[in-house]
Amino acid sequence: MKPPQFDYVAPASVPEAVAVLAERGPHSRVLAGGQSLLIELRYRTARPALVVDVNRIPGLSDITVDDGSVHVGALVRHAQLERARFDDPLAGLFRQVAPYVAHPPVRARGTFAGSLAWAHPASEWCALAMALDAGIELDGPSGPRRVPAASWFRGPFATACLPEELVTGVRLPRPPAGAVAAFAEHRRTHGSFALAAALVMLRVSEGRVDWVRVGLANAADVPLRAVEAERLITGEPPQPDLLAQAAARAAAEADPPDEPHAPAAYRRHALATLVRRCLTRAVETAGAP
Amino acid sequence: MNVQLTVNGGTHRLDVEPRTSLADALRDRLGLTGTTLGCEHGVCGSCTVLVDGTAVRSCLVLAVQAGGADIRTVEGLAGEDGPHPLQEAFAAEHALQCGFCTPGFLMLLAGALAEEPDLDHDERRLNEILASNLCRCTGYAGIRRAAARAAAALRGDGAAAVHEPEGGSAS
Ligand SMILES: Cc1cc2nc3c(=O)[nH]c(=O)nc-3n(C[C@H](O)[C@H](O)[C@H](O)COP(=O)(O)OP(=O)(O)OC[C@H]3O[C@@H](n4cnc5c(N)ncnc54)[C@H](O)[C@@H]3O)c2cc1C
Numbered sequence: 001m002k003p004p005q006f007d008y009v010a011p012a013s014v015p016e017a018v019a020v021l022a023e024r025g026p027h028s029r030v031l032a033g034g035q036s037l038l039i040e041l042r043y044r045t046a047r048p049a050l051v052v053d054v055n056r057i058p059g060l061s062d063i064t065v066d067d068g069s070v071h072v073g074a075l076v077r078h079a080q081l082e083r084a085r086f087d088d089p090l091a092g093l094f095r096q097v098a099p100y101v102a103h104p105p106v107r108a109r110g111t112f113a114g115s116l117a118w119a120h121p122a123s124e125w126c127a128l129a130m131a132l133d134a135g136i137e138l139d140g141p142s143g144p145r146r147v148p149a150a151s152w153f154r155g156p157f158a159t160a161c162l163p164e165e166l167v168t169g170v171r172l173p174r175p176p177a178g179a180v181a182a183f184a185e186h187r188r189t190h191g192s193f194a195l196a197a198a199l200v201m202l203r204v205s206e207g208r209v210d211w212v213r214v215g216l217a218n219a220a221d222v223p224l225r226a227v228e229a230e231r232l233i234t235g236e237p238p239q240p241d242l243l244a245q246a247a248a249r250a251a252a253e254a255d256p257p258d259e260p261h262a263p264a265a266y267r268r269h270a271l272a273t274l275v276r277r278c279l280t281r282a283v284e285t286a287g288a289p
Numbered sequence: 290m291n292v293q294l295t296v297n298g299g300t301h302r303l304d305v306e307p308r309t310s311l312a313d314a315l316r317d318r319l320g321l322t323g324t325t326l327g328c329e330h331g332v333c334g335s336c337t338v339l340v341d342g343t344a345v346r347s348c349l350v351l352a353v354q355a356g357g358a359d360i361r362t363v364e365g366l367a368g369e370d371g372p373h374p375l376q377e378a379f380a381a382e383h384a385l386q387c388g389f390c391t392p393g394f395l396m397l398l399a400g401a402l403a404e405e406p407d408l409d410h411d412e413r414r415l416n417e418i419l420a421s422n423l424c425r426c427t428g429y430a431g432i433r434r435a436a437a438r439a440a441a442a443l444r445g446d447g448a449a450a451v452h453e454p455e456g457g458s459a460s
């Protein structure tokens with residue numbers, strides 16, 4: 001289907017965008033990469049009276065690194081993260097995960113922040129944001145605010161973003177120096193969304209895991225952080241038995257819905273395998289026993 | 290809404306509805322029907338064009354967003370002195386059958402080879418790029434060979450020695 005009719009504005013600044021949204025927010029949609037919104041318009045699951053294109057706003061396309069955090073502007077494309085070269089373990093994680101998000105022509109336009117705003121339960125970036133305690137930065141009629149990932153995701157395609165608000169960027173706390181990353185995904189075809197995916201970042205110090213994060217995609221109707229699995233490993237030597245136990249725990253924390261191609265039990269099994277692979281690979285990378 | 294589109298070097302002023310995709314503007318308003326539409330959902334890649342040098346899905350860009358950008362379609366690929374090396378390579382390697390997907394693959398590769406001239410030396414990366422688009426006819430082996438042949442030609446390597454797996458290809 002062709003999209004329904006809508007009006008279009010391309011504000012030149014964040015305040016201009018905020019002013020437009022303050023007036024027409026409930027009847028409008030923000031357009032970032034358009035790699036999901038244009039499809040929703042065609043399915044007519046989105047029927048906004050107004051599309052607010054933020055691509056002409058300068059200053060939203062940068063990845064900036066400071067002492068404590070990495071900031072990803074609202075217009076940073078998947079492809080930029082695929083090439084991330086800044087000096088932090090997060091760059092390595094971005095480079096590992098990005099190739100699993102769609103394919104190169106979609107990655108050229110789609111944005112990291114747009115993925116978080118769209119909140120597809122299978123989104124790799126949403127799982128990453130959840131695992132690493134990202135803060136989603138918004139601007140709107142009542143001024144800027146920041147929402148932690150833990151209270152951002154409200155369900156499939158549902159977030160804490162108000163219709164009058166604009167995501168301006170995402171702030172990720174920097175993992176401790178020496179942390180390593182691993183990512184694994186199971187999908188039906190090369191171009192498919194994840195049937196399930198797992199992401200691990202950890203640090204091994206003096207033979208013990210002293211910091212670990214485990215994120216899961218498509219493991220529930222929102223992205224998950226497997227906190228119990230993390231607790232099981234923290235402070236322990238990363239022995240294979242323990243890693244397998246932690247993987248099983250992560251899968252137990254998941255709450256996958258039944259789907260025709262993936263009954264809940266199957267997806268739990270897949271998640272346990274993916275988490276174990278990530279933990280094992282991360283520990284190998286960290287050079288531990 | 291008015292928009293000025295620069296397509297293959299020529300400028301066109303158009304009055305379009307905001308909901309018009311770049312693909313529809315190219316096909317229905319400018320008559321550039323080389324850009325084909327398969328799925329209109331970003332999946333098949335038959336609509337791939339270059340926007341400022343980068344291969345993108347023209348079904349997932351609004352025409353009004355493309356004002357001021359340098360847009361290249363398959364119609365702009367051939368030069369004065371004949372087909373583009375990619376087009377010659379596709380013909381030589383039997384990289385098309387029905388041809389519906391071909392404009393998309395040509396533009397996908399035009400963008401990729403401009404960015405990574407040695408793309409054919411990295412089999413994984415080449416496969417990853419080619420997996421962006423769908424071809425229901427060829428089985429991709431010919432397209433892969435054509436990509437390697439064109440890459441060599443564009444680098445000026447002369448006649449490309451393309452390695453054939455044991456048993457050759459189906460074509
Ligand atoms: C063929 C194909 C395969 C794909 N495969 C994957 C995949 O494997 N994994 C994956 O995660 N994604 C996948 N995607 C989706 C892709 O990653 C999108 O880029 C992403 O979901 C949305 O980002 P966007 O910038 O394109 O957002 P848009 O499409 O522009 O917007 C999506 C939604 O978010 C809202 N929004 C966007 N930006 C903002 C903002 N700054 N402030 C407020 N609201 C905002 C919009 O209003 C809209 O509701 C795929 C897409 C395609 C076409």
Ligand code: FES
Pocket residue numbers: 325326327328329330331332333334335336337346347348349
């Ligand atoms: S028509 Fe654009 S990707 Fe299929």
Ligand code: FES
Pocket residue numbers: 384385386387388389390391423424425426427
């Ligand atoms: S040649 Fe027919 S789809 Fe590719």
